[in-house]
Amino acid sequence: MACILIKDGRIIDPANKIDRIGSVYIADGKIASVTNEPAGFKADRVIDARNQIVCPGFIDLSTRLREPGQSRKATFASETAAAAAAGITTLCLQPDTIPVIDARAVAELIKDQAEKCGYRQILPIAALTQKLEGTELSAMLALKDAGCVAVSNANQPVKNLLVLRRAMEYAASHDLLFIYRPNDYWLANNGCVHEGAVSTRYGLPSIPDAAETIALAQCLELAELTGCRVHFGQLSSRRSVIKLHQAKKYGLAVSADVAIHQLHLTEDDIIPFDSAYHVQPPFRTNTDKEALCEGLANGTIDSICSDHQPHDLDAKLGAFPETEPGISSLETLLPLMLRLVAERALTIEQGIAALTQEPAQILQLERGALTLGFTADLCIFDPDQDWQVNSDNWRSQGVNTPFWGQVFKGRVIYTLQAGKVIYS
Amino acid sequence: MIVNRLDVSDLLGTLEAKLKQAIVERQLTDPLMIGIRTGGVWVAEKMHQRLAIKQPLGLLDISFYRDDFSQIGVNPNVKPSELPVQIEGRNIILIDDVFYTGRTIRAALNEIFDYGRPKQVLLAVLIERDGKQIPISPDCVGASIALDAGQRIKLIGPEPLAIEIQTVDVAA
Amino acid sequence: MSDNLQLNSEGKLKHFLTIEGLDKQLLIEILDLAESFVGMTDGRIKKIPLLRGKSIVNLFFENSTRTRTTFELAAKRLSADVLSMSIATSSTSKGESLLDTIRNLEAMYVDMFVVRHGISGAAHFIAQHAASHISVINAGDGQHAHPTQAMLDMFTIRQIKQDFSQLRVAIVGDILHSRVARSNIQALNTLGVAEVRVIAPKTLLPAQVETMGVTVSHSLADGLKDIDVIIMLRLQKERMTAALLPSENEYFKCFGLTEARLKIAKPDAIVMHPGPINRGVEIDSIVADGPQSVILKQVSNGIAIRMAIMAMAMQKQGSM
Numbered sequence: 001m002a003c004i005l006i007k008d009g010r011i012i013d014p015a016n017k018i019d020r021i022g023s024v025y026i027a028d029g030k031i032a033s034v035t036n037e038p039a040g041f042k043a044d045r046v047i048d049a050r051n052q053i054v055c056p057g058f059i060d061l062s063t064r065l066r067e068p069g070q071s072r073k074a075t076f077a078s079e080t081a082a083a084a085a086a087g088i089t090t091l092c093l094q095p096d097t098i099p100v101i102d103a104r105a106v107a108e109l110i111k112d113q114a115e116k117c118g119y120r121q122i123l124p125i126a127a128l129t130q131k132l133e134g135t136e137l138s139a140m141l142a143l144k145d146a147g148c149v150a151v152s153n154a155n156q157p158v159k160n161l162l163v164l165r166r167a168m169e170y171a172a173s174h175d176l177l178f179i180y181r182p183n184d185y186w187l188a189n190n191g192c193v194h195e196g197a198v199s200t201r202y203g204l205p206s207i208p209d210a211a212e213t214i215a216l217a218q219c220l221e222l223a224e225l226t227g228c229r230v231h232f233g234q235l236s237s238r239r240s241v242i243k244l245h246q247a248k249k250y251g252l253a254v255s256a257d258v259a260i261h262q263l264h265l266t267e268d269d270i271i272p273f274d275s276a277y278h279v280q281p282p283f284r285t286n287t288d289k290e291a292l293c294e295g296l297a298n299g300t301i302d303s304i305c306s307d308h309q310p311h312d313l314d315a316k317l318g319a320f321p322e323t324e325p326g327i328s329s330l331e332t333l334l335p336l337m338l339r340l341v342a343e344r345a346l347t348i349e350q351g352i353a354a355l356t357q358e359p360a361q362i363l364q365l366e367r368g369a370l371t372l373g374f375t376a377d378l379c380i381f382d383p384d385q386d387w388q389v390n391s392d393n394w395r396s397q398g399v400n401t402p403f404w405g406q407v408f409k410g411r412v413i414y415t416l417q418a419g420k421v422i423y424s
Numbered sequence: 425m426i427v428n429r430l431d432v433s434d435l436l437g438t439l440e441a442k443l444k445q446a447i448v449e450r451q452l453t454d455p456l457m458i459g460i461r462t463g464g465v466w467v468a469e470k471m472h473q474r475l476a477i478k479q480p481l482g483l484l485d486i487s488f489y490r491d492d493f494s495q496i497g498v499n500p501n502v503k504p505s506e507l508p509v510q511i512e513g514r515n516i517i518l519i520d521d522v523f524y525t526g527r528t529i530r531a532a533l534n535e536i537f538d539y540g541r542p543k544q545v546l547l548a549v550l551i552e553r554d555g556k557q558i559p560i561s562p563d564c565v566g567a568s569i570a571l572d573a574g575q576r577i578k579l580i581g582p583e584p585l586a587i588e589i590q591t592v593d594v595a596a
Numbered sequence: 597m598s599d600n601l602q603l604n605s606e607g608k609l610k611h612f613l614t615i616e617g618l619d620k621q622l623l624i625e626i627l628d629l630a631e632s633f634v635g636m637t638d639g640r641i642k643k644i645p646l647l648r649g650k651s652i653v654n655l656f657f658e659n660s661t662r663t664r665t666t667f668e669l670a671a672k673r674l675s676a677d678v679l680s681m682s683i684a685t686s687s688t689s690k691g692e693s694l695l696d697t698i699r700n701l702e703a704m705y706v707d708m709f710v711v712r713h714g715i716s717g718a719a720h721f722i723a724q725h726a727a728s729h730i731s732v733i734n735a736g737d738g739q740h741a742h743p744t745q746a747m748l749d750m751f752t753i754r755q756i757k758q759d760f761s762q763l764r765v766a767i768v769g770d771i772l773h774s775r776v777a778r779s780n781i782q783a784l785n786t787l788g789v790a791e792v793r794v795i796a797p798k799t800l801l802p803a804q805v806e807t808m809g810v811t812v813s814h815s816l817a818d819g820l821k822d823i824d825v826i827i828m829l830r831l832q833k834e835r836m837t838a839a840l841l842p843s844e845n846e847y848f849k850c851f852g853l854t855e856a857r858l859k860i861a862k863p864d865a866i867v868m869h870p871g872p873i874n875r876g877v878e879i880d881s882i883v884a885d886g887p888q889s890v891i892l893k894q895v896s897n898g899i900a901i902r903m904a905i906m907a908m909a910m911q912k913q914g915s916m
Contacts, residue, residue, distance in 0.1 A: 200802035203716045203739030203778055273717035317695055319718040488644040497608065497911030498646070500628040504635030538641050
């Protein structure tokens with residue numbers, strides 16, 4: 001298989017504590033060496049990475065590719081092309097596909113389709129309950145065997161705490177990670193924005209942050225009771241960060257991620273009634289945003305995800321509360337992370353770690369690092385190149401993003417997956 | 425700006441004489457006099473007094489009947505028309521200060537006819553200038569004049585009444 | 597935001613969606629124009645030709661006979677052609693989307709939509725997506741805004757009190773769900789009143805309501821002191837089943853406007869209500885029919901105000 005030499009880039013590999021100018025050597029789809037040329041190495045291809053950053057390919061903990069079942073919104077083909085152009089080499093697929101990933105057959109269908117579009121690393125997340133209806137457990141063991149890396153409730157409520165406890169016990173018994181987006185269905189009350197000054201001014205149904213923090217607190221208690229490993233997905237509020245910090249100090253095996261756009265936008269950024277800003281969880285206050293950034297910087301929050309949710313145009317055309325929530329966000333993941341670094345909310349090492357080392361650790365994958373022998377998933381990007389979010393540059397089928405038309409710094413030049421160049 | 429003073433009292437005198445004649449010729453018994461805001465009302469007040477018209481003076485505001493609503497919009501400070509008596513079957517003397525394109529009179533007629541069907545309408549204006557755009561003509565005038573391009577004539581009032589010819593920048 | 601959407605390139609009113617973003621001068625122009633229409637409707641001409649040849653469609657996704665009739669009458673008095681459409685929400689969710697409904701009507705050469713919808717932001721959406729020559733008037737969208745009601749309330753207040761700057765205005769009742777309250781708060785503050793006070797139980801107040809520029813009271817007895825204008829809001833029956841209030845009885849005991857409570861306000865205070873009234877729930881019949889009540893005046897001012905708003909929104913569309 002091909003031997004690839006990536007020359008003279010700035011290698012940032014937080015897992016191995018590397019940050020220096022050097023070369024990366026790839027052979028047989030794996031990392032052969034970092035910095036020192038291996039004996040007898042003959043490059044079939046040389047990539048000149050001068051003035052660029054070379055890092056492990058990004059692992060995205062929460063994405064929706066809309067297949068199977070919603071190809072009007074997006075397809076594996078379109079979204080993996082977008083992921084490749086975004087430097088993302090592993091996509092974790094949320095289970096709320098149609099049909100839901102609650103049966104082995106669906107997980108295998110996904111693997112087949114992933115292979116067909118030439119993007120190997122689509123990792124399905126199993127549904128916690130059958131059809132995600134929140135009452136009966138799904139066949140978690142079978143799903144794990146079929147390649148699911150975790151179980152999750154996606155955004156659906158679980159019928160009651162008893163069901164949640166049992167589901168978590170069952171997941172724990174098969175050593176499955178439980179990914180939970182904390183949201184109390186009743187307190188959320190069909191809201192579409194944060195309960196605060198903005199919802200009051202515009203008369204929009206609203207979600208108090210207590211809907212998230214109460215569900216989080218309940219799950220923490222159940223995590224202790226059941227011994228289940230829990231990862232909290234897409235946190236949005238300061239009080240969640242505080243509770244999480246306490247839980248970690250206490251010794252619970254918990255982790256968390258935050259969607260990258262929650263680190264940049266608040267309820268005050270919402271252009272009134274512009275459905276591009278309709279997301280769940282909603283954009284909250286500046287205090288919440290700052291606490292989320294701090295939590296990421298100090299490790300309370302472990303990682304960043306894109307929470308990619310591409311939509312067809314109709315889904316976003318209507319009165320704000322009637323539109324579907326979600327942003328198409330794969331391709332803005334890297335530049336938004338770099339913006340945080342530019343704003344000094346994070347160092348570049350922390351930013352890359354949040355997208356590589358941390359997600360890998362959470363999922364217990366041998367990825368997210370340029371360790372010798374690991375599969376060669378890499379991203380090579382130019383941190384200084386400007387580009388605009390427009391139809392020339394955008395690959396996702398969903399154009400639903402509040403960042404449309406904005407100019408960003410930081411562009412992927414090459415993406416390699418298992419030693420194969422999937423984007424250039 | 426060239427200011428050229430035509431004599432208002434001369435014009436009022438001429439208009440009064442012509443009106444007296446017209447009232448007889450057209451048999452305008454018990455006429456209702458209506459002045460068009462704002463300049464027309466000033467003139468009408470003078471005529472109303474000089475001709476000793478019995479019926480109280482009517483005041484007409486044509487803002488809502490103008491044909492240029494789409495271009496100019498509404499004037500927020502509109503005082504409603506005040507027509508103290510019935511229009512039906514009446515002899516009407518309609519008075520305005522300057523007759524130019526004829527659109528004001530058309531609007532005024534539309535409005536009057538919305539109130540009712542008069543027996544006849546006589547139009548009297550203090551000054552008639554060139555530039556007619558609608559086939560309407562005043563029946564009595566104080567004076568007819570022709571202006572140069574870019575000139576505009578205005579009645580200033582209410583006391584003292586005076587006539588001003590202004591030169592407007594063509595760029596306007 | 598909406599101030600750009602509501603105004604055309606010359607800064608003149610094009611859509612009337614919400615009070616927010618409109619300046620004091622514009623609001624006063626609307627009040628002044630409505631004044632001249634009131635004078636007109638008292639006279640012998642029932643119609644003026646201002647909007648002759650224009651087509652206005654009343655798009656009511658929420659039922660409301662009274663508001664719909666006022667808009668119809670207002671449009672007819674301006675000599676416009678009016679079409680009223682009551683669209684049950686179920687049919688839109690089943691078949692035609694909001695956007696398709698608009699497009700179909702545009703194809704029939706319509707000039708203005710008057711929209712009432714149960715979801716906040718619906719009027720904005722329509723204004724953003726309708727063809728460029730069309731004006732949109734918001735007749736009430738969800739809990740967000742009811743700007744024509746606010747204007748007729750301001751007009752009624754001005755008729756009686758003349759000067760806004762010294763007024764203390766209380767808005768009483770279900771502020772949380774009220775688009776009338778939100779628009780009134782914005783209008784009163786833009787016109788520069790001395791104080792806007794909201795009086796309601798905690799369950800019926802939206803989060804951080806003070807940020808809208810109001811003071812808050814949870815007691816009618818305390819809240820009515822020194823008040824010049826009392827705006828009572830309607831209490832809807834659904835609030836009982838949604839666990840917001842125990843019963844209408846209990847509500848009336850604490851927040852119902854009785855004769856005794858009315859005396860707490862200034863002796864020349866006026867009582868207003870957007871209607872329809874729930875007698876014995878938010879307001880006693882004696883007060884609603886009493887000398888301080890201007891509720892019927894509000895109704896009769898409704899047509900003149902809507903005429904003014906429609907006329908202003910349609911002007912300068914001559915370029916089409």
